[in-house]
Amino acid sequence: MAWLALIAAGFCEVVMVSFMKLSEGFKRIIPTAVCFIAGALSFYLLSVALLEIPVSTGYGIWTGIGSAGAVVMGMVFFKEAKDIKRIAFILCIVGSIIGLKMVS
Secondary structure, eight states: OHHHHHHHHHHHHHHHHHHHHHTTTTTSHHHHHHHHHHHHHHHHHHHHHTTTSOHHHHHHHHHHHHHHHHHHHHHHHSOOOOOHHHHHHHHHHHHHHHHHHHHO
């Protein structure tokens, strides 16, 4: 259950960052509200996950999911660059997340 909470927390972080972009500096009410709700849910789920998962592993995976997810969202929805180097480094993050899970 802790790992599921951690993965959900990471995805909520991606939602938070995406809606932060859509809020245009917190000037649009609905994207701002979604941003804050997703952020609060992300922190809550992270805290639940850290009850069973070591903090170094949990936090590393949470930030990795958030970072990789934000880059993917940027490329897919916000027309950010899709060059091979960015994709290669995202794969490095994903590989690191898998590695942390394997040693925990």
